Amino acid sequence: MFIVGICGSPRKKATEYVLDKSLEDLKEQGFETEMFTVRGKEINPCRHCDYCLKKKECVMKDDMFDVYDLLRKAxxxxxASPMYNGSISSQIKAVMDRCRALGAEDINLLKGKIGMSIAVGxxxxxxxELAIQQINTYYILSGIIPVSGGxxxxxxxxxLWSQDTLEGVKKDEYGFxxxxKTLKRFVEFLNNYRQ
Ligand SMILES: Cc1cc2nc3c(=O)[nH]c(=O)nc-3n(C[C@H](O)[C@H](O)[C@H](O)COP(=O)(O)O)c2cc1C
Structure with a gap:
């Protein structure tokens, strides 16, 4: 099974570190994994031009097309998002909004996939927690099954708590x-519902 991790931080710091560790863990358990980071990429915000509803693809030919390919096969x-003003980063919000084009292509494209979130403040x-709820809302309305650690x-x-540094997040035992716990349930859901 294939897992895609999307990092919504523009930096190679705490969020990317935590996501990387998660994907490493999943790889060791036999999953195929790939990370996509927004860092250095061009991901424009949705323009609500409705081009995708007519043409079944997004009008903006930017790096989001790599995300579409990864999500299709996931x-x-x-x-994974850093906290910006009490919730997700604008970059991860843009990724979610731009997925409207995937829904236009096939309303059931993401249905039944398993989703988890990583929030780093x-x-x-x-x-x-607000950030995770926002991501879960996106999952639910896309038909993705949201998973927590219980x-x-x-x-x-x-x-997770970074104290604004990479070294800080590494010390966050409670966060890990x-x-x-969340990765464990994510794997359980993948094995139970995607086999
Ligand atoms: C614009 C902006 C807003 C932020 N707002 C919050 C916030 O509301 N709550 C919080 O815990 N941290 C906030 N932070 C700090 C980051 O979430 C924190 O440094 C995090 O580790 C950044 O992720 P990164 O290390 O992957 O870049 C903010 C940082 C920026 C740049």
């Missing part, structure tokens, strides 16, 4: 516990 999707409680430790999913 069994599992991980959206400079503060311990800097909007991670009660007793990772209620909504993987919530929420990540590991």
């Amino acid at each position: 069994d599992g999707i991980i959206l 400079g503060d311990r409680a800097g909007g991670q 009660p007793f430790g990772a209620n909504l999913g993987a919530t 516990k929420t990540l590991n």
